Every structure is written in C-alpha cells, then in structure tokens.
Amino acid sequence: MSVRHALLALLSEGPKYGLQLRQEFEARTGDVWPLNVGQVYTTLQRLERDGMVVADGQEEDSQHKGYRITHRGEEELAGWLRTPPDLSSPPRDELVIKVLVAAALSEVDVHEVIQVHRRYLVELMQQWTHLKEDESQVDLGFALVVDAELFRLDSVIRWLDAADGRFKRAAVEGGPAPRLPLPRPRRRMGAST
Amino acid sequence: MNLELADVTKVYGEGSNEVRALSAVSLKVDTGSLVAVMGPSGSGKSTLLTIAGTLEEPTSGQVLLGGRDVSRLSHNDKARLRRRSIGYVFQDFNLLPGLTALENVSLPLELDGVSAGKARVAARQAMEQLGVADREHHFPDQLSGGERQRVAIARAVVGERSLLLADEPSGALDSTNAEGVMRLVLAACRRGVAAVVVTHDAQLASWADRVVFLRDGRVVDQTTTPPTPESILSSTPQS
Numbered sequence: 558m559s560v561r562h563a564l565l566a567l568l569s570e571g572p573k574y575g576l577q578l579r580q581e582f583e584a585r586t587g588d589v590w591p592l593n594v595g596q597v598y599t600t601l602q603r604l605e606r607d608g609m610v611v612a613d614g615q616e617e618d619s620q621h622k623g624y625r626i627t628h629r630g631e632e633e634l635a636g637w638l639r640t641p642p643d644l645s646s647p648p649r650d651e652l653v654i655k656v657l658v659a660a661a662l663s664e665v666d667v668h669e670v671i672q673v674h675r676r677y678l679v680e681l682m683q684q685w686t687h688l689k690e691d692e693s694q695v696d697l698g699f700a701l702v703v704d705a706e707l708f709r710l711d712s713v714i715r716w717l718d719a720a721d722g723r724f725k726r727a728a729v730e731g732g733p734a735p736r737l738p739l740p741r742p743r744r745r746m747g748a749s750t
Numbered sequence: 751m752n753l754e755l756a757d758v759t760k761v762y763g764e765g766s767n768e769v770r771a772l773s774a775v776s777l778k779v780d781t782g783s784l785v786a787v788m789g790p791s792g793s794g795k796s797t798l799l800t801i802a803g804t805l806e807e808p809t810s811g812q813v814l815l816g817g818r819d820v821s822r823l824s825h826n827d828k829a830r831l832r833r834r835s836i837g838y839v840f841q842d843f844n845l846l847p848g849l850t851a852l853e854n855v856s857l858p859l860e861l862d863g864v865s866a867g868k869a870r871v872a873a874r875q876a877m878e879q880l881g882v883a884d885r886e887h888h889f890p891d892q893l894s895g896g897e898r899q900r901v902a903i904a905r906a907v908v909g910e911r912s913l914l915l916a917d918e919p920s921g922a923l924d925s926t927n928a929e930g931v932m933r934l935v936l937a938a939c940r941r942g943v944a945a946v947v948v949t950h951d952a953q954l955a956s957w958a959d960r961v962v963f964l965r966d967g968r969v970v971d972q973t974t975t976p977p978t979p980e981s982i983l984s985s986t987p988q989s
Contacts, residue, residue, distance in 0.1 A: 672963065672971050679788070680973050682956035690936070690957075704925075707953055714952040718790060 560592065560600050565634040568610060568626040575601060575622055585698045609633055652713065656720055667724050675717050682710050751816040751835060751912035753779040753802055753944055758811035760797050760967075771797040772967045774811070779946055781912070784939045786955035787948040789964035795948035796917055798964065802946060803836050803915045804828050815913065833862040837906030837943075839916040839935075843898045845890040845905075851897075852877065852886035855905045864909070876904040880934060896927040903931065907938050914938055914945040920954055932957040 560582075567573060567581050579597045601624060604610040609630030613623040626634075652674060659670040689695045689703045760772040772794045779785045789795050800806040801813060804820050813820040815835070820828065845854045856873035860866060877883045880900040890898055899921065906914055916935060920928035936957055939945050947954060955961045963971040
C-alpha cells in the first residue's frame with residue numbers, strides 16, 4: 558500500500574491538515590492499516606520536497622500545518638491509479654513448492670498435505686467473513702478490504718482443489734510422479750528473481 | 751432442533767456396481783449453529799443432505815433429529831416431520847411455476863393442514879423478513895434470480911421449521927447475492943434453527959460456524975478455530 562499516493566488522493570479532494578490526513582486515511586481503509594504519526598509526516602515532507610504538495614501557513618508543527626496538492630501531484634496520482642500493480646507470480650510460490658514436493662515423495666500422502674493447507678485457508682476465511690457479519694459495523698471501505706482478502710484466499714483454495722483433482726486423476730490413469738521442482742525454477746518473462 | 755448423523759453409510763447398487771456414497775459419516779449440528787459441508791463433486795455431499803433430511807434412508811447408521819431416531823418413525827410421522835420441521839433449499843430453487851411467490855411459501859404449511867388464511871399470514875411474515883413481501887403476487891418467472899432464492903429460503907423457514915438443509919444455495923447467483931443468501935441462512939440460525947449447507951464454494955462455507963470436509967464419502971477433516979477477528983487484524987501488514 559502506497560501511503561504516498563493515498564495521501565495525494567486525500568489531498569485531491571481539497572487542502573487538509575496533517576492530523577486530518579492521518580485520521581481520514583485510517584477511516585477509509587477500514588482501520589485495517591493503522592499508520593503511525595511519523596509515517597504520515599515523513600511522507601508529507603517528501604511529497605513537499607518533490608513538489609507534489611505545498612504546505613500552507615507558517616505553522617512549524619506539521620500536525621497543524623495545512624497541505625495542498627500541486628498540479629504535479631495530481632499528475633502523479635492519475636498515473637498511479639492507472640498503473641497495474643505487479644501481479645506476475647513469484648518464481649517460487651511456497652505453497653506450490655510444498656505441494657509439488659509432497660507429490661514427489663512416495664511416503665507422503667499428497668491429499669493429506671493439501672487438506673492441511675485447505676483447512677488452514679478456510680479457517681482464515683471464516684475469520685475474515687466473521688468480520689463482516691455485523692452489517693451495521695461494516696462500511697464500504699472495510700467491506701472492500703475484507704472481500705479482497707476473501708477472494709485472494711478463495712483463489713488459493715481453488716488451486717488446491719484443482720491440484721487435488723489432478724492428483725486423483727493421475728493416480729487412476731497412472732504416469733510418472735511430478736519431478737521435484739527444486740534444482741532450478743524456470744524464469745518467467747517479467748518476473749524478478 | 752439438533753441433528754446428528756451417527757456412523758451413516760450409504761451404498762447404492764450391488765456387487766460390481768456397488769457405489770459407496772457415504773462411509774461411516776458422523777456429524778453433529780447443534781440448534782442455532784450453521785455447519786458447512788465442503789467437498790468436490792461426487793464426494794457424497796448431496797447424499798448426506800438427503801439422508802439428513804429423511805428423504806433417503808441410510809444403508810446403516812442412525813439419523814437423530816431432536817434426539818429421536820428417525821428410522822423408528824412411521825412413514826406418516828416421517829412425512830409430518832419433513833413438512834413441519836425441515837426446510838430445504840436447492841441449487842435450482844425448485845419453486846412451483848404455476849403458483850405465486852406467496853402460494854409457494856405457504857404451500858408447506860397448507861400441506862400440513864394449516865388453514866389457508868393462517869398459512870398466508872405466516873408466509874407473508876417470512877417474506878417480509880427476507881425482503882420480498884412486495885413480490886407476493888409474482889410468479890417465479892417474473893422474479894430475478896436473487897428474489898427467487900429469497901422466496902425459496904422463505905419457504906424453507908416458514909412456520910416453526912427448526913432444521914434448514916441447503917444444497918449449493920447460492921446457485922448461479924453473483925457474489926453479492928450469494929452473500930445475501932448466507933446472511934439469511936445465518937440469521938435463521940441465530941433465531942434458533944440448525945442449518946447444514948453443502949457446497950464446494952469456500953466463500954459460502956466461510957459463513958459457517960464449523961466446516962466439515964468430505965472426500966470420497968468420508969469426513970476427512972473439520973475446522974477448529976473459532977473466529978477471532980482481533981487476531982487477524984493485528985497480523986495485517988502495516989505498510
């Protein structure tokens with residue numbers, strides 16, 4: 558999460574005080590990302606240095622100083638909103654490696670290993686779902702954050718389900734067990750090592 | 751009403767055609783709680799639900815509803831139990847096309863001998879709780895998918911029903927409507943209904959108090975951690 562761009566977004570609505578920025582940031586991310594005071598002010602100082610915000614007034618104390626976004630800041634914000642985040646998968650996804658290793662070891666029941674991870678993920682999802690159970694306590698920002706986490710965990714479970722199915726089919730049809738992926742993961746285009 | 755399956759086995763066919771749909775499944779669902787049964791297609795989820803709902807008999811083992819062994823009930827008593835105490839929600843909703851929404855919801859009560867007037871009052875109440883009271887005169891094909899599902903749930907909880915059984919209750923609904931369905935099921939539980947939802951969808955299952963995992967007709971695992979929101983928020987990354 559870029560604190561820098563979040564602050565620019567809040568300032569794009571109009572000038573705000575340092576303290577106000579911190580409170581609004583926390584409120585709009587459903588209080589899931591608590592910020593410490595220092596983080597807000599060092600970020601504001603850097604934004605000011607880079608010419609993306611200007612400070613109003615003579616106050617020395619940045620908590621009570623007013624800030625305003627500049628044209629350059631607005632351009633930076635517009636560019637950031639439309640730049641896709643790096644979603645290329647890591648070259649070594651830990652869970653994928655564990656399942657592949659489990660499959661390659663003849664004394665290990667890969668289905669049992671998959672189930673251990675599946676249960677853990679479902680338990681995590683139960684906790685996130687529980688957070689949105691009381692609708693009166695859930696604002697839009699918080700619901701979006703919880704949904705994002707639920708969809709992410711759900712996609713991992715779906716992968717485990719698909720893997721489970723593939724192993725089951727492979728056992729019926731025969732064929733070699735997957736080789737250990739350890740020696741040298743192939744590099745994908747665009748992925749960093 | 752609590753539900754208990756004790757060592758339930760279900761075998762279809764004989765000899766080389768024998769298919770073991772459930773093997774020694776034990777499951778307890780307390781009054782007021784929601785249990786999800788998760789498993790891939792063919793794991794025995796739907797069989798488990800039809801046996802729990804007394805629509806099918808187990809080959810061996812017991813089904814206890816409110817502590818009573820269902821296999822000891824007469825055919826008529828079992829039918830009465832189904833009409834009076836058990837609500838079913840199916841993937842494709844199963845509303846009767848020739849009846850209005852209100853008639854669909856009041857039907858189980860009328861079949862049970864409740865007068866038409868009283869059945870309609872109860873049906874209207876259930877539909878109000880589910881936010882579809884203004885659709886009472888519509889026929890199923892005049893309702894949206896979300897509304898059909900609400901009507902189906904109203905029919906499942908109308909009257910004094912105490913056990914709710916749902917098979918993939920979100921059907922083909924989008925995620926917002928699917929969440930709505932699970933909120934309704936959970937609300938029914940908090941009012942004292944015991945509920946079992948079978949699904950392959952982790953997002954639906956995550957609404958349950960407990961998730962039981964079924965594989966090849968056996969219970970292989972279940973969740974243990976009670977939901978503790980604080981622990982998850984404090985572990986969230988800070989930047």
